[in-house]
Amino acid sequence: MALLTLSLAAPAAAQTQPPAREQQQRQVVLPNNPNEAVPEARVAVGVATYLRFDASLDKASVEVEGRPARFRWVDVGERLIAVEPSVDLGAEERLVVRVRYRDGASPAVATLVLVTHPTLVDKEVEVVRRSRTVEALEAALAEKEAALAALQAVSGPAGLVFSGRLDFKGVQARRIELVPTGPQSGLKVVKGEAYRATTWALAVVRVRNLPGQKPWGPGEARLTRPNGTPVKVRSVDMDKAQLAPGEEGLVALETEAPFWDAGEFLRLELLDKSGTRRLSIPEVKL
Structure with a gap:
């Protein structure tokens, strides 16, 4: 009877083990347009996932949804966010990770969502910003030139008056x-x-x-x-x-x-x- 009890208990114990998933390394690109889909990072219980960014991060701005209830640990470095969930996420569960870059370049904020995939898990994700198109660069240049022209327009005597550095008492x-x-x-x-x-x-x-x-x-x-x-x-x-x-x-x-x-x-x-x-x-x- 003891042998029979052991043979029935073994499959039950095996069912509690997390499923084996293929670990991957890949790159995701942050969108410039807020209407585009937010990139995903696939996480799983028992696996540390490393999100590596292409520029320095503002550590104080890091937001990890579900922390600490859903994560065993979260670590933030100069260009790195590492997470390890304490449980697999539900099929429809999407936890947001948001962080601000220190350089102020566009996009200034990186946003990803963490999900759990039945067969895959991301061991390392390289997070990069999309190279800006010629049209986008030309538009940004035009904006800067307009701002410079506006600044130059008030940098003379009018600018002194507007700033309060010159009043009716004169110089x-x-x-x-x-x-x-x-x-x-x-x-x-x-x-x-x-x-x-x-x-x-x-x-x-x-x-x-x-x-x-x-x-x-x-x-x-x-x-x-x-x-x-x-x-x-x-x-x-x-x-x-x-x-x-x-x-x-x-x-x-x-x-x-x-x-x-x-x-x-x-x-x-x-x-x-x-x-x-x-x-x-x-x-x-x-």
């Missing part, structure tokens, strides 16, 4: 009169101008890098009131990448909204990126 301009006459660190101030508006001030200085010196470019600008209070410098730029020996260039530095008196002298210092070549103008009215 006061004056020359920087007391410029040093001698060289400093192989540099010389040729001349300068100062501009003052309600929300900003601007110092523009023409600098000459004397012959025989190394190339120079501004790395930092400092403005200080007579009492030692620093003035915040928003930006410092030059009309050239760097000044070759004997070359001149315009250096412009923009400050925060003026809180000092227009007749007050400020100390201006320009330093290169190494901090070793310093140009100082002790008395600047902004």
Whole structure:
């Protein structure tokens, strides 16, 4: 009787084993059109499926439907999402995986659905974005050109008004009169101008890098009131990448909204990126 009981129990145990499925590696292409079908990845209990993407992912944006109830584990890497379901999905069950790319290219979001196939399972799925057609690239270029034209249209005086950087009080301009006459660190101030508006001030200085010196470019600008209070410098730029020996260039530095008196002298210092070549103008009215 014991032998008979064993022979009847063995088929029942075998029926609880998950069906053997052929493991595959394949590629799916993400659609550019939201009306196109979402690609599928086939998963199965006891098998880890690796979704490999062609660009870096925003890990914080990963969404896996049914997690954690339907999955033994989910792992997210720089370009990888790995999943292993704890049970096979139902015949009509489709669980969505959604993640955003970090590069912002189109499509910006990758969406797949996980399904269970009776005979196949995806061990590894390469997820790629479809190469854009010439027509799509031309349309994108036209859109960018239109945006650039709109930006250029408001980058002049009208743009200053729209942004609030120029109001009815206008801009006061004056020359920087007391410029040093001698060289400093192989540099010389040729001349300068100062501009003052309600929300900003601007110092523009023409600098000459004397012959025989190394190339120079501004790395930092400092403005200080007579009492030692620093003035915040928003930006410092030059009309050239760097000044070759004997070359001149315009250096412009923009400050925060003026809180000092227009007749007050400020100390201006320009330093290169190494901090070793310093140009100082002790008395600047902004």
